[in-house]
Structures are given as structure tokens and as C-alpha cells.
Amino acid sequence: MTDIWTPIEVGHLALKNRLVMAPMTRSRAAPDGTPGPLAAAYYAQRAGLGLLVSEGTQPSDAGQGYIFTPGIYTDRHVAGWRAVTSAVHEAGSRLFIQLMHVGRVSHPDNTPGHALGVAPSAVAPNDQMFTLEGMKPIPEPRALTTDEIARTVEDFRHAARRAIEAGADGVEIHGANGYLVQQFFAPNANLRTDRYGGGIENRARFAVEVARAIAEEIGGERTGIRLSPGATLGSLDEGPEAPDLYRHLVGELDKLGLAYIHVMHLGNEALLADIRRLWSRALIVNRPGRAVQGVGSDIAAGRADLESYGQLVLSTPDFPARLKSGAAMNPADKATFYGGGAEGYTDYPVLSGEAA
Template identity: 45%
Template structure:
């Protein structure tokens, strides 16, 4: 395995306090962020390996399982799991049961990629869908490797209820699979984010133009999902300042202030905010103070992007977050909570095994004791 690096030093115990999240008392404020690992099997079914993978990390206060497509149309990468049929539900149920057996809590992230896909991944080799037919920069990960993204097809007005229904049905399947809640993925340049931003949404109907119209689909999806789960078991992820997925907005402050104001009607469990550019700089030129959103939102604020224990404790102490989501550290440190608690060294993930492959670099990272967690 990769060599261990310097530890991340926790200065106090705020990260390890229990915290109420909706109906659940979480044992700490550490959240495992959703992490695409591309290990699903044929039919977008979670692999048997995923049972151990998630159980190994169940000491987190909350696990948010990897982004999971709500339909075959919502798929954007090969080997990612789905939540749109009974076979997938049965596979996920084994995972949720394993996490619960270790007294963990696990949510599922509901995902539709929109234009960040490729015909070779889509049903019947159809074009990916989007708010508008605008070609994104970047590449799709297909069975043939990385290929350029294509110009998507703009969704027709009469198709919009069907998109909402995909989310509703996926929410029902997630409930049947034994999850504790769900997270609506409205970040990182995927479908719901594409509708929010004026760079990618150039529609002139009820779903485009004004901020009110661009937020409409997100509100309808949230209404559908909370009708299944109740607001107190639903979270929602946004990335107001991120350009990930070739996306941007001319007035993010006005847009995301309006988003939060509309979401408050649903009394959601949490707002999951990627602070800055996804996987990049936390401070973004032309951005705004994300604490405006924290002050407006009537639920828990979950902060994400480049956190270590020291920064997490600082932000918690300052009252600038309620929960902290960690991504990459959880890949190579199944016992991340204990390592943070004891200021122990962290292992670095092996980039060669990040996406796809077998159990190597997935379920064989050792704990502090040197053994692989069962």
C-alpha cells in the first residue's frame, strides 16, 4: 500500500461530539462524502465487495454512499451503481444491513448526470439529455476509455414530469433498500446543477430564463423525494462556486440564495455545500461568502472540500458548520475517525486503483493495527 503521510492534528473534540441529524443521533460530526469508485457489476448492480467497503467505514457519523444513477438515462460513467430496479435494491440492502450491524448510518446520493455522458453509455445509444443543447468540454469514461463529450439533446417540456418521476421512484427504491435517508445531488455540473446555472440553461420556457424558472426542477424533485422520505431524512448537495463539469453562473449569490430560500419550505436534514471549486481551491475569484447560505438555511450545514481535522475543528468552533464531509481520506483510511481522534498518520490513496478494478485499493487498506478491517 502507499506510504503513510503526516498526521492531521485535531486540536479539540468537536469533531467527535454526537449530533442530532433529523431523527438520528450521529455518534460524531464526521461524514464520509460520496465517492465514485467504479466497482459496480453488470446491470449497474453494487458489487459484493461494496458490502465490506462500506462496513469498514461505518465508524463515520454518517456515510453518504457513492453517487447512484436514478435511471439508465442518468448514467454517465461505466461501472457506477444504480437504484432503479429490484436487483439493485437487493444488492444495496446487503450493504445497508452491514453498515447498520456496525451501528452506522448511511444515506444514498441520488444522481442524474444529464449531459456529462455519452451515447455509448445511454440506452439505445441515445444522446444524453440536458436543459439546452450545449456541448460541454471534457471527456466521458466509457467501455472504450475516455472519449470526448458530445452535444446533448435538450429535454422537451413534456419530458420534465418524467425526470421528476425518476427521482421519486429512486427515492422509493432507496427506502426499500434500507437506507437511513437520501441526498439529492444538485452539484458538480450534473443535471440539476445544469438547470440552475445560466451557462448551461438557455431555455425560454418555464424551466429557463429567470432564477425562479431555473430553480423550478430542483424544487419539483425535492418535493417528490421528500414526499417519500419526509424532509428530515433528506439532504441536498450544491456547489455554488464550482466550475466542475464545465459550468458557471453569472450571479451565483442571487441564484443560490434563492435556492436555499426555496429549500427551506421542505425542512431538509442538511445542506451539503462544496466550498470553492470541487477538488480545488476553496477561495474562488468572483465568489461570495457561503456563510450567507448557512445563515439562511434552516437545517444542518455540512461543509466539504479540502478539510483536514484542524480546519474542521476551527470551522466547527467558529459555528461555521455542523458536519464536515471528508472524501479522499476515507478511501485509504477505513478507520479515519480513530486516526483523527488519536492524531495518527494517514495513508495516502493509490491513484492507480481509485476507479475500477478489483479489491486492491478498495477493501485492502489496513487500519492502524496493520490489519485489514472486517
């Protein structure tokens, strides 16, 4: 019987188990976007999982929205990430770097050159953003021109190449959580009347173009994508056509030979079943808030090939060992999720050798 401990091939990788570390923003990079000095230890501590997906990492200056998030487009970024990938590989796991362009979820106080955020259309998200001066309303973004959309696709391509140069095993496109790729899906954020707006094929086009460019550059077997059907983060409303948009999108992505789709699942079981049916390669399912007692249930039921976990892995570096032993997980300290140093980052306790 297939369970979380059954090895699996995903893309070009043989993974030792079916547990995945979900991407989680930690805001501990240097101001220039270079991963911080503790990043290698943080990821290596969690190498008991078969696959680690990094925190959201901007593919360009324009992709940054939060303070102290990492990038993967300069030589310094590559050098910083190389230390991380080397540590993860030495510890026995694999790492995909998640490419995150935040789009309109941005504030000029946080961006290089104090640039305004960019988006499918000039529609503000009616939300606030943390800055070094505290919380501030997110301003109305600037709408991307068609030429800028093409350049943004190339930014993703370039960042994917740099990630491989840094030793990453692949990249995950962040198409979820209210950021740029998902903004194109949502009619209340995408008011365009050109080939990137209107019907579901047009609204899915940008995601497909990004995925195609990256697959061309580094290989589909090194490319994954994260989706969150129905998510309303960043004030998005995907509308009643959303399930049909995702069915179309998954069908188009399937033609590209990507390694996996990573679904943040919010409860539409019928759509998840359709994604499973339409997708011919690995499917990772993340159910936010899933209890430890439910670990492995989607794999056992055939709804997923792998399962990803966020806060449980953040707080419990030896998550797989504790699953096997039945030991309790560490509580997560939400006050240290973002920014800071080792506290709440690399200092969570692990089981003693005897207990493990």
C-alpha cells in the same frame, strides 16, 4: 464546546459524531448497476464516521453517464443496496444514498441502449468521457421537453422510495459537480425560455421540484441535497447571479424541511455565511483538499454542523480512530480510484487493535 465528537441529530437520525463520508464515484458496480460484491465491506469499513453518503447512484437509465456506476431503481439494485445498508447499520453507522443524474455528462457508449445524454439545453460540455474504448469527446445532449422534465422528477421520487426499501436512512440529491441539477443553474448550459430557464427562480425550479417530490415521498427528514456554488466542473459557468440564485434556492429548500444541505465549499465565505443564516437545519461543509490539521475548524467556528471528507476517508477506513490517536493517514492510490476489485477499495490498512 461543540466539536467533531459531539453527537448530533440530523433529520430523524441521532449520529454518534459529526464526521461525514463524502460521496465518491468508485465505478465498481455490475454492468446492470447492481452494487458490486465488495461494496458492503467497503462502506462498513468506514462506519466509524457518523454518516456515510454513498457514491453517486443513478435514479434511472437516463441518469447514467459513467461505466459501472450503481443504480437504485430496479429490484436487483434494491437487493444489492440492502446488503450494503445492513452491513453499515451492523457496524454502527448510517447511510444516505446519493441520487445522481449526470445529465449531459454522459456518453452513449456507457448508457443502457446507447442513449444520448439529456440536459436542460442541447449544449455539449466541451469535455471527454472515459469509455471501455478509451477517452472520447462527450457529444451534444438532447434537450429535455417539459414533459420529460416532469418524468425526470418522478424518476427521482421513485429512486428515493427504492432507496428506503433497500434500507437506506435517506437520500442525498446530487445538485453539484456539473451534473443535471446544477446544469439548470448555469446560463451557459441552460438556454431555455420556458419556466425552467431565464431568471434565477426559473433556473432553480428543477432542483426545488426534485427536492419537493422526494420529501413528499419519503419525508423531508430523510432528504438531503449537495450543492457546489461556483463549481465549473463539466464546463459550467453559473455567471454573476450565482450567489443570488443559491440564496433563493436555499430559502426555497428551507421551506421543505429537508434534513441537511451539504456544501462543497470553494471559497466564497460570504455566501457560505448566508447559507448558514438562511438554512434552519443541519449544514455539512466539505472543503476539497482540507488538511488533517484543519479537521473540525468549521464546526468549532460555527460555520457548519458537520464536516465531510472524501479522499482521506477513501484511503483511511479508520479515519476517526486515527484522528483521535494522532496517527498518520494512509496515502491515497489515485490509480485505483475507479474500477477494479479489492485493490485500492477494501484493502487499505487499518491500525492494529493496540494502536487504535
